[in-house]
Amino acid sequence: MSISYRFLLQALLGLLLACSIAPHARALDERDLLPVDQAFVLSASAPTRDRIELRWQIADGYYMYRHRTAVAASGGFAGGRLDLPAGTRHVDEFFGPVETYRGELVALLEGQASGDEAMLEVKYQGCADIGICYPPQTRKLRVALPGAATASAGLPAAAGGALAGLPGQPALPETQAFSLDAIADGGNLIQVRLQPAPGYYIYRDRSRFVLEGDAGVQALAPRWPAGTLHRDEHFGEVVVYFRTAEVELPVRRSHARPVQATLVATFQGCQDGGLCYPPLTRRIAVDLPAGQAGADAPALAATSSGPGTDDTAATAADTQDAGAAPLSTAEPVSPDASQGNALRTAAPPVADASGLAGILLLALLGGLILNLMPCVLPVLSLKALGLAQSGESRQRARAHALWYTAGVLVAFATVGALVVGLRAAGQAAGWGFQLQQPWFVAALAYLMFAVGLSLSGVFTLGGGVGGRLAAPRSGPAGDFLTGVLACVVASPCIAPFMGPALAYAFAATPPAGMLVFLTMGLGLALPFLLIGLVPALARRLPQPGAWMETLKQVLAFPMYLTAVWLLWVLGKQRGVDAAALVLAGAALLALALWAFERGRWRSSRPVAVVALLLAAVALAPVWGVTRLAPAAAAPSGDAVAYSPQALDGLRAQDRVVFVNMTADWCVTCKANERNVLARAAFQDLLGRTDAVYMKGDWTNADPQIGTFLEEHKAVGVPLYVVYGPGAPPAVLPPVLTAAVVEDALLRAAAR
Structure with a gap:
């Protein structure tokens, strides 16, 4: 990418960013946030005895949700369904695809009057453009029906004419309403301080803490100080903190070395008598010194209460009352925002004999089934049939099978070690992580295409990975490389039934995890290994003949289709330019392999050298795709x-x-x-x-x-x-x- 092109791209991105920010610049001052009943002014009247009109005057910079608006009628009026006009469609950050109202909302409630007065229970919810949403509101109104000489239309049911739940002063910005700090207290404990401003409070059971940056450290259940029992309009009896809460966060470690981690803290709080903020997330860098591996801070209950406090709910029973299971500090936390608590998750599996045996059986079966995948089947079929037609001794057949198996096992062990190493370094590496790398996808597309060309007869290689893939006389190196090839081409084909075994491998200790990976490799190699070790199986294979050449050419097409699929994946990752670049390189590679084959048969060294140079140039896109920017994500429809x-x-x-x-x-x-x-x-x-x-x-x-x-x-x-x-x-x-x-x-x- 040239400098001028990169400069133009950056300028365009900057312009787009400026355009996206400009419409919201007016609403960024959070100090101007209105009380809810000033943001959404509600009134109700009855133009006729069978119809009630509800009207909301919505302030500028605020909006209401259609799906969160409802009315229930009682008293002298039996109402039907609330008739709401169509709103403006958009994808909301909190609710997904919704309809909203701005400026004014007029809704009609039709029904049948049986008296002179209707009692309405009105529910609604709205937000401000600055990103703060008010909690769901409930208002009770009395509406005089025509012909009645009593109460004024729209008079609230609350005493003194005040709307029920009227908030107090304008809310502070979230950064001023709630502060959060964290510092390491040794290698196995983090001290977290949550401090609400005067007149604000924080929920205990709507908080969670997660450590990121190193897979070897895990946050356990927090130990909260005594709080205050509070009757909340939305969550019932809860424990809250009106003053500073010093929270102890134990840390479990799988290694002792110092760690630079990030504490991701999510919590929720409210203004006393006012609005509730949406869940807030803060990220704080924490430098953990060297600690004790395999241990955490002294195990205590998730909450505690001491004598002389007003925290009558700070027990496990209150945690259950809030909808969460009692916590155990011996288990790692897992976020659960619906309860706001750190719910229990399964600890890493213990490598007991019976459990490990079952997992190894699953891994072996998964490896066996991989042989049926379209990526692997051509490799196995031609290798097995080549062994059958060779007529070599049992010792030679056994050697071929063992070297092939060694190649498969070494390849699987390498992948397993890479995954374990990445996860130990704090990177989220699961199976398939290699396909997130554009260079690997491009190289794999080349490999599939080259194997297809070899099976089609464009060129042959004596190393066991080409048109002579079936030839057992390729020697130990060829057999070994064929096993490696089988593992590589199987990487996109890992099927979902291998999930339990892979899950165990990623969560278990490194030795147990490597054993699972090796067992998968053994399953992949097992068919050819049995053919090489058991002569009776080899004799049951079809007799050699001209049909084998036809089969070889037919098996080339699954390889071509796999290459096409990989090009599609590459296009999704780096755009159509990347796919076109690799496609052009593949055409040049085909020319190079064709020229190399002709030069070899004619014993022309210059032609062979030119062909090798062409092949080297053809591989340049493998590096080139890494220089391209990621492709823009395609719209996901209603998601x-x-x-x-x-x-x-x-x-x-x-x-x-x-x-x-x-x-x-x-x-x-x-x-x-x-x-x-x-x-x-x-x-x-x-x-x-x-x-x-x-x-x-x-x-x-x-x-x-x-x-x-x-x-x-x-x-x-x-x-x-x-x-x-x-x-x-x-x-x-x-x-x-x-x-x-x-x-x-x-x-x-x-x-």
């Missing part, structure tokens, strides 16, 4: 883009949320989307359950999505999680059916 803040906001509003973590290189993800999530029945189900569809794209590396996967003990994508009010999240199986999705959403909506 809301995943972010921790958006998910926290939705869950704080008790919305049902269906989270889909996907990637363009994930074949299972695309199959699920095509068969279930892209169908009209799924959209209808979202409407029936009032659920929000949230989508996270892991095609390129994304630390936030990586953290989400780790929190749910997922080894990669796909990951489907359904959140509902008052319940822990439900993780769905990696292969979806319409019935599974419907059951999960209906269960979440019914709570």
